[in-house]
Amino acid sequence: MSFAHPELGPWPALGYVGNPLDRAAHLRPEGVGLARAPQARAYLLGGELVALKGDADAADPLFAPAEAEAWTREAPVFLGLAGGTPRAAFPFDPARREEMEAAGLLVADLRSIAVRGLVGPEHLGPIACGKALLGWHRRHGFCANCGAATTIIEAGWRRDCPSCGAQHFPRTDPVVIMLTAHGDACLLGRQPQFAPGMYSCLAGFVEPGESLEEAVRRETLEEAGIATGKVAYHACQPWPFPMSLMIGCLAEATSQDITIDPAEIEAARWFGRGEVAQMLARTHPDGLFAPPPVSIAHHLMRAFLEGARA
Template structure:
């Protein structure tokens, strides 16, 4: 797919400067740091990230910064500020499917605020989106992998945040990414969509699922669609990928040709699944369908469906 990398988080190709990670601490003076609070990046308004200097009071109780790389020679880091507590009365918890709350630090002026990445991802520049996704995934990994999987001892951050080392047994651990297939399954003029019961009312998206050990991407597509909707899939081809830092997945977008049409739903996986014609999907994507709502803008499902409608899957 020739326009694959135009997907949100698809990448602006910034310099990750891997060769500098071993001495990243020396780059911190004069660098810019992106604070994240409970996974929410600091934003300077709804369309830009909020970078601060390393001595900012926002970072007073922050975690050790991780090195993201360089942009135009400027070293960039990210740091977890989740130990900070918003002022009394400020919203600070997730609110259903999408956390629309904003947390404002008293040391920063408006419009600086911590915002949910899902809420701003489609408005960010490709560069900011890639940096935010990288920062969110890396910091989540550090929060959830502080102990050695080999011996259980506490590990230390190394290589500018791209490695954790166990001082007890010497094991090295690296950030993980979970591969997930997401499928544009078509039969004739229709596409298969489904919905999770936790989603907003009326919202439908493409079917998706994790790739299992010992499984190819193509096999995962066929297995997931058969398990969730009872549809057998024939030819499968790769279209595009999307880093998805919720918390740390790589969405592998594929197209598949259905060999059957009757849906047999697995209620443990989906609340509903149905075939939607191309003409009907045009209305769905335009927000004009009386019952169905489209996949979230910025997600690869929305990207794939939009390009299917525009005949741009080549």
């Protein structure tokens, strides 16, 4: 049964999905040269930060390679092709933010860029890819097998150890995020770092030897003391904070009494469909609200509101 709420408007776009680039894996052996080619265009990324040309009303995230290299001495990573044109990501030192802003660049964190819509949605996927890839390089400069310094290979898509010969590849961490329902109510919780008033879906990392359904049931029980039965996949979202894949699921609760684990979350409660609609529209009388539309949590809450169940 559908419970559409026209006052919420069209279904919002999910952030960081729909990467339009051809990843062109066969070109990675020559990718660094392609990334520095005059016709290439590059994103300039510094940890959580993204540099943009222009201002908030007309921001451009693409730089010519020479423009990008003015802010870094590190090698770029090759992201793929956009209509045959190479796309890359160049790293910069976040400590140079003030210097870059003084030079007329707009520097903002990726979350703000996505939430405020500072760049077109076609850029969010490539930027997320570049951010995750560069972040992996910052944390994996040494071989996990023998401890020797590793070398960047395949234009950033592999690191090789010259000492023991081990090959290391970028990782993606699977995370389940679930909207658990019991009748016409759904379970939402808060973590201490959330903005005041925001409630979201429960979530947690998938553990070794665990299916997605098992992870949903375990995390819901651990965090809120709620047992669940049926679990259904809904959608997924790359989440570059730092390099996760959020696997959105719907779950059916088989118990109702909440007992939170304060080491995991600070609050959890059941919300009726009317309250969920108010939270999505940011009209809740207590000032409670949902995560922003770019997040999969927002989409899971919207799906519940419109009748989706496990």
